[in-house]
Structures are given as structure tokens and as C-alpha cells.
Amino acid sequence: MTSYTVSHTVCSVHYMTPGTDNHELFENLRLELRRGSLVLAVLAALRKEHYGYTLRKTLSERGMAIDEGTLYPLLRRLESHGLLVSEWREEDKRNKRFYKLSADGKEMLKQLLTEWQGINSSLNGML
């Protein structure tokens, strides 16, 4: 089961019960659901080195659009936990900050992916 199926299921449940409150509730639940997935998506995308903008584009192209107000604070948090390493480098005559997974980050990604797959198969069994 992918994140798409999860959000699609929540979406179907939502449309069964009309009303603005439900729409708001759906939005909150959807965001909650996405939040956990975003960390995984960012870590996975950073197996390859990226700077902020290309990372944002990559995620968007893969269906995980994220605004910069969410991405950059998240990158900072992940870096402060030692999961990412970053360096400022000049590219195309502009200074850019490049991020990639640290050794700890690679290990964490492995563990999280195992967890994610476990959750997916459990949910698949239930749905």
C-alpha cells in the first residue's frame, strides 16, 4: 500500500460525510498523514546530494510536493539530529547549500523504511 492509497482511502471516507467541518477535519488528517511520510521522502531523496530548490523539485516531480516553509525547517531539524550533512558550495556563480544523508541518516532511513513497509503490509491486511 502506498501513501496514495492511504490518502485515497481517507479521501473516500471524507466524501461520505458532507459538510465544511468534515472538510477541515479531512485536511487536518491528511496533513498529519503526510507529515510522517515527508520525513521519509526527504531522507530517501537525499541519498543523492541536492540543494534545497532541486530537492523541492525532485519531491514535487515524484508527487510529494512540499513548500519551502516546511522543507527548510525540516532539513534543519534533520541536520541537527545528525541525519543529514550539508555544505555551502558555489554553483553557477551562486552559493548553494547542498544536503545529503549522513551515515546515521542512511541507517535511520533503512530502519524507517522497514517500519514503513511493516505498517503498509499491516494496513493492507486490514483494508
Place this chain on the structure above:
Amino acid sequence: MDLVDSYVKAVAKALPEGQRDDIIGELSEDIRSEMEDKQQELGRPLTEEEQEGLLRQRGNPLLLAARYRQDQKSVAFGRQIIGPVLFPFYVKVLSFNLGLTFLVVAIIFTALAVSGQKVGFNDILSTCLLQLFIQLSVVTLIFALVERHLTKHPDRWHVKGMGGKFRLDLNIERDIQLGIGSNFREVSRFESLSIIVACAVAIGWMTAVQNFPILILGPAAAFLKLAPIWYQIYFPIAALTALEIVRAIINLVRPDWVRFRSYYGVFVQAAGLVIVYFLIKAGHWVEAANSGASGAVNFASTVEIINQVFLYALVGTAVFSGVMILIRVMRLVRQSHGHNGPAGVGARAKEGN
């Protein structure tokens, strides 16, 4: 300064200082990369409106900056009154106000102690608590109103009018006292509203002090009173503050009257300097409350010390006002030489005005 710099600077103002440069470098790079992509897609440079549109998509600079903050503190009584976005500014303004108030209280009590008057712990405590209550109530009320406005209208901000000094920075006191901000193409309606509230509170407080000097003198009001000069200058100061409210209302209706505010700023500063001149000329600013000979003798040295402190403060204020007038006039002259657009009051301000 281009729109991107303007936007980025507005974000920077609300960022924690330690991370500011880093975040700003990255944010600026992200915006420019996005604009370059868009330009390539369109095959031409972006118009100012298109650039503005991209920046607006990123949202209110204050809200964006708040997302970088790890400390999400807020003030809540049952429900949230001041959220994490405004909380750092709230603490800053409150600390400044309380610091200044306690400094005045400390000066009064030190003067009393030095001149041999008995200063009780209870007197100090009750004065400090009263001031704390007043400041806390007023500042919290103002920020609660601002928070309400921000929550209701998160999209009410101007890209064009920021000039690196986004008007939701909420340093209300600084804006009122220094009147910084003639470098905008529009006066933010939020700023105008803040000034109206702050000036109304100031007039209320000044009027209350007239009848209840204890609000400023604390327990020393039992044996000290304000000199007549304060009652004489009450109306000029109140009128000047009321005029500031009128100016803010005008700018609320016509935010594009930027030069009107600049000229008015010079007028207010000059009028303030005249008031300070008359204050200095008065020679004394507090006197013994007991008009009898014994009262005057008992508190003579207290009165002298406090008056001395007032003199230093007023001279400092006069010098500061003089410098500010000079800066404002120079800025206005530079602007009128540097721009070919209409310069008169009411003219639509040009970029960088």
C-alpha cells in the same frame, strides 16, 4: 533593492539571530532559482507583477519565519491569545517597557534613599507590581488585537511596500518614537491600525497620570508631585498624539500617501523638540508635594536628585530628536533629488520612496 531582497529582509527580521544568515542565504537562493526556472519556461524576464505573485505564494514573511523557530511558545488563557508568531516580539516589547519602567522606579527610590528618606520594601514591591500589572495588561491587549488581526487576515501584507522593513515586525514603540519607515511605497494598514491603538492608549495613560501621579511616581507621590510644566505641556503633547492618530487614519484610507507620512514625521519630531525645549527651560520637573516649609526642606535633596536625572534625560532626548530631524530631512532631500516622480503630498510614491 529588488523585491526578493525586500521579502528576504522582511523574513530575516523575524528570525532567530543565530540562524539568520544561514536561513536567509538559503531562502534567497531558493526564490532566485524558482524565478530563473519560471523565466526559462516563459522565455523572457519576469515582470514585477509576476515576481510579486511568486513571492505572495510563499506567504506572509512573518508566518514563514515563525516556521523556522523551534521554540513555539505562546500566551494562552483558556484559548490562545498570542501565538508563536508574535510571541518573540511580545516578549521583546514587554521586556523593553518593563525595563524602562523599572529603571524609572529604581531612580526614584534611589533618589529617596540617597536623600535620607525611609524606603520600605513594601513600597518598592507594590510599585513594581502595579507597574507590572499596567504594562502587562496594555502590551498583552495590543498584541492580542494584533494576533486576532493576523489570524483573521494572514494574507494582508505587501510585497511592494516592504523595503526590507515588513510592517508586521510589530516594533510598535520604535515605529512611533523614531517613525522609521519612509522607505516604503505604501504605508501598511496594519501599521496604521497599530499606531491608532498605541496612541489612544498613550493619551489615556497621560490623562490618567494628570489625575493619578502615583501611576508614574509610585508611593513617592505621597510626598512628591509633578511640576506645573507637565500640566502646561499636557495639551500640546495630547494634541500631537491625537494628530498622529489623524495621520494614521488618513494613511489607513490612503496607504499610498507615503510622502505625507514622511513630511508629517519631520513636523512631529520638530514639534516634539519644541516641547522638550520648554520642558528643559522649566528648570524643574518634580517638587515636594507638601507646600509647607518643613515638607520642602525634608525632600529638598530627593527633589534635586530626581530633577538632575530629568535634566540629563531631557538633554539626551533633545540631542536624539535633533539628530532624527536631520536624518529625516536629509532622506527627504535625497529622495526628491533621486526620483523624477511627483513629490508633493498625496503623490503616488515611487519605488524606493
